[in-house]
Amino acid sequence: MSHPVALAPVAPIGAHAILVFLLQLGLLLGLALLLGRLAMRLKMPAVVGELAAGVIVGPSLLAHLAPGLSAWLLPADTSQQHLLDAVGQLGVLLLVGITGMHIDLKLVRRKGTTAARVSAGGLLIPLAFGIGLGLMLPAFLLTPGTDRAVFAGFLGVAMCVSAIPVIAKTLLEMRLLHRNVGQLIISAATVDDVIGWLLLSIVSALATVGLTTGSVLLSVGGLALIVLITLTVARPVVRTTMRLAGRSAESGVTIAAAVTLLLLAAAGTHALGMEPVLGTLLCGILIGASGHFDPKRIAPLRTLVISVLAPIYFATAGLRMDLTLLRDPAVLGTAVAVLAVAILGKFAGAYLGARASRMSHWEGIALGAGLNARGVIEVIVAMVGLRLGVLSTATYTIIVLVAIVTSLMAPPMLRYATRRLDVTEEEKLREKVFDG
Template sequence: MALAAAPVAVIPAPHLLTFLLQLGLLLGLATVLGRLAARFGLPALLGELCAGILVGPSLLANVAPDVSAWLLPQDPARFHLIDAVGQLGVLLLVGLTGMHVDAGFIRRQGRTAAWISGAGLVVPLALGVGIGFLAPHEMIADGVDPLVFALFLGIALCVSAIPVIAKILMEMRLLHRDIGQLILSTAVIDDVVGWFLLSVVSVLATAGARTGQAAATAVALLAAFVLVALVLGRRTVAAVLRLADRAEGSRTTIAAVTVMFLLSAAATHALGFEAILGAFVCGALIGSSPDLKVAKLAPLQTFVAAVLAPIFFATAGLRMDLTELANPAVLVAGIVVLAVAVAGKFAGAYLGARIARRSRWEALALGAGLNSRGVIEVIIAMVGLRLGVLTTASYTVIVLVAVVTSMMAPPLLRLAASRIAPNDDEAVREKFFDALQTTPGGELVTTAKET
């Protein structure tokens, strides 16, 4: 007779203690430093990343190595506990970000959004790929095909960050302006294309960049996933939301949306793509559903913004090592990458706007607004590190680009937007946008579809 398998042992008490201390310390530091950054008009993301930098290899490991080794053991089984919490946070964050996608608004922008987004993607992507081939060996992980690294760097430099841009536009009272809506809709296109490009390159990173069959298979699977999502996913989302809405309160809707995010993420991961792609597509389907009661998701957005997302960004900071910049080759490469990231995105957006016959100041505002990489670039950097494409040095450089560009965006956007005269329609919309509420983390409670 077959004997029942022995139960899996629970987490040892010392490991549980370390895990709880990690969570408490990282969340506490991320919250305090995030609020401090916001107080000075900087993105909260900056403070949350600094929480990880303080207790990571950049500082604590050098000042108190014994304490660092105890608090952040290098044993993967123990370190992955805090990683798992961060991954849950990023999947929910990306899913909620996907809810900002408004295909109808993008269609209404028509040729203008297409030109701006197209040029804003192609120029920094091409420049990023170009400098990727010139990167020093310290930036490329061992055994990685240079083409894969170059493609990955190009994608990292061509994206924008919807949550950060939306927050900046709200704080500057530009979301009701035509230029604010155009910036947000173009950022949506950028990120949708960016997630799909990232998924294809992620497959190439594991299958080999020069394997044409791998690339063709990835594109075919990606197309099949999108088709299934549009045909079956939309109906499934609507049915689940209607069923969840029958229950009183918001708990059932929050649980249903979370389950859909996670299962969609699992589906794309099983196909060999990044899990965040599934969460993003699912979020877009949920956000476009007429059966969605947005107010019911406010508690989920609050929890993600106040707890899970700060933990994720703190863990992202843990993997940064600013001492890498002491290497002259890495420092020069970092300066070049930052310059190309800023100039490429700005030039691309400006060129696209001028082709679409927007004014010079509108083109400058678009270049300034879309330059904010923020959340999305940090996530892409984490993906590259997990796939073994990036080294600690290149990861640190890419995250620094996200931070610097997010800090640069507000003053440049304020200067350009002040030169654009408002119209009557914007005055009407201003009253509506004044009613929008934000969560403590600064994320939009309403979706872009409702705006």
């Protein structure tokens, strides 16, 4: 009789790796907390300070001030880096999921045409500006052998995306998610990012196997399949799960059920070749619209995510940024030009889309300010281009600078514009529901 072979036990994480990991988490979270509080005192959302925490600890500053300490704290060991990235990834998935729970589908349906116009303007104009700029930038920014059209395509995609994680945390912290303009910003950003990921898959195919009908159909088909599964299979599963969890007297059951659904949804969209955050966003929307969503039960999860997990995520994003390359005058001059085009394109697109929908001047400014935040999503696009050899280190640094500056610009401009918008009775009622 044959006996099953017992699997050898997996070796636990080494003591030194655990020590470094815990110090990384503690240092980044503590610094993110301090700088986040400082940012809020300066009338900016905490996410500004949280991004700065990673920049300080990363290669932009600590690696130059104390290279020995930096090498010990942030070793060039992929397994060590993956531990920190895993915590950050969990934070961003739950943050986007919670944002989805607070999207008012009734408003989105009622303002669907407006959201479509805003997202179309905020997508097409910066995409065209980015491609045009990519065709004109000096040759030293291109890697040897790179096709300029492919390079321009990557730059165009980087210009047109918005950062749902940064926008979501900004709106939550500024208590603007219940406002109509906040709902429209999230709705338009969702459309922009879905199309942005689709465009990224296309330009990535251009850079590797070339653009073929099959690669385009595969990307479009994957997105269509996700939407179909969301509407047919996921909706009843989410509704039933949340209804059963709601029967328990303990809020922990509802939280565990919601997190389980969000993570499985993230795994599903990732398996189909799309970004995991798309799955958590769609699942969050289904949870919020399930008829069994109680904000009071989810409140502890929201506090944990916004106060602990999301700050770690934004701090780890800052670790990827090396701003020292901007000391080269040619790179800095190009960066200023790219930044100007990026801001102008996004603002103009969103503003024109808003005005075409007969929205006010200040509503258009608020939508442009919110969608202008590129954040870490643009960093991800840049990292893909760098990995494929389409972007040089200098170009990557420029795109990262655009991501940082646009994210820093969004909060004060949002605050300035929304102060000039009257709060409606519908918004007051939605705020009460969100706050439980």
